Amino acid sequence: RSDPEFELSDNRCEASYLFGAVCVIATNTARMTNVMCLACVDTGEVGLLQMFGKYSSTAGPGLNCIIWPVQTMSKVTTKVFQIDVRTDTKTKDNVTLTVTTAIQCCVDPERAHDYYFKLSSPQQQVASYVQDCIRSLLPTLDLDRAFESKDAMAQNIKETVAKAMEQYGLNVVSALVVDMNVDPSVLRAMNEINAARRQREATIERAEAEKILAVKAAEAEAEAKELSGRGTARMRMAITEGFKGSIESMREACGLEPREVVHMMITTQYLDVLKNFAESGKATLVVPHGVGAVDDISSQVRNGFMQAQMVSDK
Numbered sequence: 001r002s003d004p005e006f007e008l009s010d011n012r013c014e015a016s017y018l019f020g021a022v023c024v025i026a027t028n029t030a031r032m033t034n035v036m037c038l039a040c041v042d043t044g045e046v047g048l049l050q051m052f053g054k055y056s057s058t059a060g061p062g063l064n065c066i067i068w069p070v071q072t073m074s075k076v077t078t079k080v081f082q083i084d085v086r087t088d089t090k091t092k093d094n095v096t097l098t099v100t101t102a103i104q105c106c107v108d109p110e111r112a113h114d115y116y117f118k119l120s121s122p123q124q125q126v127a128s129y130v131q132d133c134i135r136s137l138l139p140t141l142d143l144d145r146a147f148e149s150k151d152a153m154a155q156n157i158k159e160t161v162a163k164a165m166e167q168y169g170l171n172v173v174s175a176l177v178v179d180m181n182v183d184p185s186v187l188r189a190m191n192e193i194n195a196a197r198r199q200r201e202a203t204i205e206r207a208e209a210e211k212i213l214a215v216k217a218a219e220a221e222a223e224a225k226e227l228s229g230r231g232t233a234r235m236r237m238a239i240t241e242g243f244k245g246s247i248e249s250m251r252e253a254c255g256l257e258p259r260e261v262v263h264m265m266i267t268t269q270y271l272d273v274l275k276n277f278a279e280s281g282k283a284t285l286v287v288p289h290g291v292g293a294v295d296d297i298s299s300q301v302r303n304g305f306m307q308a309q310m311v312s313d314k
Helices: 004-030 109-118 122-140 143-148 150-168 184-254 258-280 293-313
Strands: 035-041 045-051 054-059 062-068 071-077 081-090 096-107 170-182
Touching: 035 045, 035 071, 045 062, 045 109, 054 109, 062 071, 071 109, 081 122, 096 109, 096 122, 096 150, 109 150, 122 150, 122 170, 143 150, 143 170, 150 170, 170 184, 184 258
Parallel strands: none
Antiparallel strands: 035 062, 045 054, 045 071, 081 096, 096 170
16 A cells, blocks of 8 residues: 555554564574562562663562563661671770670661662671771770760761761661770779779778767867866855855854864765765775874864965965
8 A cells, every 4th residue: 555654554563573573583592481470578678670680670578570580689688787896906095995886777778779789798898987986086095084985986986887888878776885895904903093092082081080080079078078167166166055054054053163163064074975985885995093083184174274274364
């Protein structure tokens, strides 16, 4: 037919037949058969589809269809996993320290192909960044400061590793400095230093306590003596008032002179003391005693008063 539409349709048919013939020939020549396969991706994983070795798309969890062997699928987990890194380094005061770091990370599902195709050994590469960060930080700190800065060091490690691994689709969830070990000899020396420091502090505290006890005891003794003196003064004042009242009463009642009244009162007290010693049965008093013992004591007291009067007169 000379109809243009018919000629176009005829050409399409011929092209279709030709394409089919080529496919049949290629299939028969290579003796290869394409098979539609079903691939299952678990939750917590993604499937990376490759066509003739080239990345084409990412398959999510569930049932997926692939054309084998034209297409292949590689699975990558998106679960959080942990990388333990041990780093040996020195502090500012030349103490060898072994730091154990735990890096918890996961693969970004949207960039799983970067993680799978660009990283050959993810754990070693993460460990290299961690060790570089620790060995650049700890040599600027002494040992005590290093133990105090664990949280700051962990935050620094997390930021460094996260920034470096972001382009590879690896997200850092957390970074933990789980252990810091020193040499046993250094540890013993540190314990001895701490023990000596605590012993010195304990000695100072004990001395301060003894000082406080001594001061308080002296204050208590001073207060006790002051109170005792006040009591003695009041007691003597009461005795004096009593003597005065007794002397005035006896003088008015018996017409005795004050000296005679004092003589009689001293004699009475002397006999009362001897009576108390005899009744107690727990004490022994040996005194010279005779028929004139009372007169001797009275004369001694009287002479004492007379000498005191003579001194006061002078």
